[in-house]
Amino acid sequence: MKGEFLVDDLVRPNIRTLTPYRCARDDYNTGILLDANENAYGPAALPPPPPGSNNSSGEAASADGCARYHRYPDPLNLDVKAMYTAWRGLPGPEWAFFGVGSDEAIDIIMRVFGVPGRYKILICPPTYGMYSVSAATNDLGVVKVPLDVTAGRFQLRVDEILAATANDDDIRMMFLCSPGNPTGVRLDPRDVRRILESDYRGLVIIDEAYIDFVEAAASASADDSATEDAKGSLAQWTMRYPNLIVMQTLSKSFGLAAIRLGVALASPRTIHWLNVIKAPYNIPAPTIALAKQALSPEGIERMRGVVQQLLTERKRLTETLRTLPGVLRVMGHTDANFVLCVIRGRGTNMPDSLRAARIYQWMADEGVVVRYRGHEPGCEGCLRITVGTSAETDATIAKLAEALANPSL
Ligand SMILES: Cc1ncc(COP(=O)(O)O)c(C=O)c1O
Numbered sequence: 001m002k003g004e005f006l007v008d009d010l011v012r013p014n015i016r017t018l019t020p021y022r023c024a025r026d027d028y029n030t031g032i033l034l035d036a037n038e039n040a041y042g043p044a045a046l047p048p049p050p051p052g053s054n055n056s057s058g059e060a061a062s063a064d065g066c067a068r069y070h071r072y073p074d075p076l077n078l079d080v081k082a083m084y085t086a087w088r089g090l091p092g093p094e095w096a097f098f099g100v101g102s103d104e105a106i107d108i109i110m111r112v113f114g115v116p117g118r119y120k121i122l123i124c125p126p127t128y129g130m131y132s133v134s135a136a137t138n139d140l141g142v143v144k145v146p147l148d149v150t151a152g153r154f155q156l157r158v159d160e161i162l163a164a165t166a167n168d169d170d171i172r173m174m175f176l177c178s179p180g181n182p183t184g185v186r187l188d189p190r191d192v193r194r195i196l197e198s199d200y201r202g203l204v205i206i207d208e209a210y211i212d213f214v215e216a217a218a219s220a221s222a223d224d225s226a227t228e229d230a231k232g233s234l235a236q237w238t239m240r241y242p243n244l245i246v247m248q249t250l251s252k253s254f255g256l257a258a259i260r261l262g263v264a265l266a267s268p269r270t271i272h273w274l275n276v277i278k279a280p281y282n283i284p285a286p287t288i289a290l291a292k293q294a295l296s297p298e299g300i301e302r303m304r305g306v307v308q309q310l311l312t313e314r315k316r317l318t319e320t321l322r323t324l325p326g327v328l329r330v331m332g333h334t335d336a337n338f339v340l341c342v343i344r345g346r347g348t349n350m351p352d353s354l355r356a357a358r359i360y361q362w363m364a365d366e367g368v369v370v371r372y373r374g375h376e377p378g379c380e381g382c383l384r385i386t387v388g389t390s391a392e393t394d395a396t397i398a399k400l401a402e403a404l405a406n407p408s409l
Pocket of ligand 1: 100101102103104128177180181207209210248249250251257260261262
């Protein structure tokens with residue numbers, strides 16, 4: 001970012017001037033709390049607690065662990081945010097926003113910064129589908145600068161991106177997915193840095209949903225930056241670039257997709273604006289209770305152990321797929337928890353999307369569900385296969401081999 005940057009200048013005028021909703025809990029959260037029209041009798045529909053397990057506050061409790069579920073949750077969760085930012089090497093909780101999954105963060109970012117019917121986002125296909133869906137919901141245009149897909153590189157075409165933004169001042173946000181979905185490839189941080197240090201004055205949003213699956217060795221060789229963390233996350237770059245937002249999630253490496261907790265990391269002023277428009281109590285208390293466990297030192301240690309297991313399985317899946325004659329190649333197997341398996345056309349040395357689509361359908365009917373991605377640029381003939389358990393890998397390989405041997409597919 002060249003020159004002075006004030007994120008407030010990018011905020012939609014109606015949001016800059018709105019008076020945010022004040023929660024009852026913003027003012028007081030202890031004492032006799034009869035200010036929020038909650039049910040003072042406790043979680044009425046849940047089974048009663050075992051004898052002697054009422055909580056120490058003396059409030060009605062219906063079951064262990066649910067004692068306070070009749071209360072609205074903490075609107076900001078600064079304690080859990082502090083755990084998260086400490087883990088990612090950021091100064092404090094004011095650098096984090098929590099959303100109902102990163103999907104909510106994507107939508108809120110667009111609502112804060114995108115004037116409907118006028119502004120645009122820039123994306124680099126093949127990429128995660130929700131950027132376009134959220135843009136359409138918010139009536140924002142979508143400018144596409146496809147990735148360089150040569151030989152499965154799946155990297156940014158920085159010159160084309162900067163030409164697009166230089167020619168169109170209405171491009172206010174750029175959503176870059178790293179590691180990419182469905183590419184499975186981490187973007188070269190040097191390319192991201194070129195964008196951040198260019199004349200572009202909009203926001204750069206890096207979606208790092210899969211960042212914990214990057215192998216340390218791969219990330220160290222890809223970049224010379226001292227502030228990139230050991231796993232290659234650019235989270236700490238938010239301290240250097242005020243127009244950068246890094247999104248992460250507990251849905252992938254932490255194995256907690258059901259609790260719906262996504263994180264946006266950015267400078268405190270940007271986070272302030274995301275908080276201004278979020279629903280007052282957007283993150284449920286059970287989610288926060290589970291996130292606290294997940295982000296404890298023991299939780300992070302457990303997560304790392306499982307990720308390690310998963311990476312071993314990813315290697316086995318990749319190597320076994322490569323032995324199947326109907327598989328032309330395997331791509332994107334280095335940085336995420338899935339791989340792209342390219343299906344070969346019968347009797348050719350070319351990818352075959354029609355055959356991949358037929359195989360996808362047949363396998364799904366047989367009970368093994370992978371994802372067809374053959375319609376995406378650079379993904380001709382591709383099935384995206386999530387790394388499963390060992391038994392799931394074996395079953396998937398067996399089913400795929402059966403499909404490839406089936407003359408009608
Ligand atoms: C790149 C990417 N970002 C975000 C998400 C959604 O994450 P969450 O579960 O936190 O909404 C996904 C889900 O598959 C994804 O692939």
